[in-house]
Amino acid sequence: MSAFLEIKNVSKRFGGLAANSDVSFDVGLGEIVGLIGPNGAGKTTLFNCITGFYAPTSGDVLFKGVRINGLQPDAVCRLGMVRTWQKVRPLAKMTVLDNVMVGALVRTHSLRVARQVAQEQLRVVRLDHKSHFLAGSLPIGERKKLEVGRVLATKPELLLLDEVMGGLNQAESEEIILLILELKKLGLTQVVIEHDMKAIMRLSDRLVVLNSGEKLAEGSPTQVATNKDVITAYLGEAVDA
Numbered sequence: 001m002s003a004f005l006e007i008k009n010v011s012k013r014f015g016g017l018a019a020n021s022d023v024s025f026d027v028g029l030g031e032i033v034g035l036i037g038p039n040g041a042g043k044t045t046l047f048n049c050i051t052g053f054y055a056p057t058s059g060d061v062l063f064k065g066v067r068i069n070g071l072q073p074d075a076v077c078r079l080g081m082v083r084t085w086q087k088v089r090p091l092a093k094m095t096v097l098d099n100v101m102v103g104a105l106v107r108t109h110s111l112r113v114a115r116q117v118a119q120e121q122l123r124v125v126r127l128d129h130k131s132h133f134l135a136g137s138l139p140i141g142e143r144k145k146l147e148v149g150r151v152l153a154t155k156p157e158l159l160l161l162d163e164v165m166g167g168l169n170q171a172e173s174e175e176i177i178l179l180i181l182e183l184k185k186l187g188l189t190q191v192v193i194e195h196d197m198k199a200i201m202r203l204s205d206r207l208v209v210l211n212s213g214e215k216l217a218e219g220s221p222t223q224v225a226t227n228k229d230v231i232t233a234y235l236g237e238a239v240d241a
């Protein structure tokens with residue numbers, strides 16, 4: 001059986017810069033795979049290549065066995081794969097509920113159904129009490145939850161989270177960690193980019209490390225956290241689980 005998501009020899013060049021070079025790995029149904037590496041390693045670029053925001057310069061992306069490179073992001077989203085953005089930009093002058101309804105409208109033309117889906121997802125991300133606030137008024141921790149709610153409303157099977165804990169304090173990060181684990185229990189497959197090693201080790205079934213656009217290592221969290229090349233390129237020292 002083929003993997004749920006297959007990344008096959010993906011390269012992405014920007015002029016002379018190789019942001020991704022020949023990157024390959026699989027994600028199995030129901031897994032959480034952590035994607036880590038130094039700033040500029042190519043993590044966000046890879047998410048862009050996987051979700052149709054960039055066409056890979058070469059290589060293939062297969063989702064549920066179907067080759068999807070060349071598809072636009074909205075088509076990829078309708079197939080069931082959606083990503084969050086590292087720099088969250090909600091529709092600031094719309095309410096929290098309306099922002100999430102925009103996601104829900106990917107699957108329905110009915111405003112009534114979209115509102116219902118949005119309300120459900122706001123409960124999942126624990127933001128229902130802020131439904132009628134303007135999105136622009138939310139502090140960063142709640143903006144990150146809104147971003148997750150917005151993509152959950154598209155009813156994904158595979159979720160790609162780009163530094164969803166970036167800029168959050170410990171209590172807020174803990175809430176997001178619990179949310180990600182809750183989504184896993186609900187059967188959602190996830191690829192998570194995160195710089196906090198303790199958090200990503202706790203969340204992930206497997207880790208993939210990028211460095212200078214190339215895959216440097218792949219394995220269990222403990223294998224990766226004690227890998228000499230990973231320590232040299234990224235961690236500085238071994239990290240305990």
Ligand SMILES: Nc1ncnc2c1ncn2[C@@H]1O[C@H](COP(=O)(O)OP(=O)(O)OP(=O)(O)O)[C@@H](O)[C@H]1O
Binds near residue numbers: 014019039040045046
């Ligand atoms: N649209 C673009 N045009 C030109 N260069 C780009 C573009 N997007 C990314 N890059 C470059 O590609 C490299 C990889 O960037 P990317 O944002 O993918 O890294 P990252 O691993 O997500 O880093 P961070 O941890 O800081 O978010 C960087 O050198 C970046 O400057």
Ligand SMILES: [Mg+2]
Binds near residue numbers: 043044045086
């Ligand atoms: Mg990034």
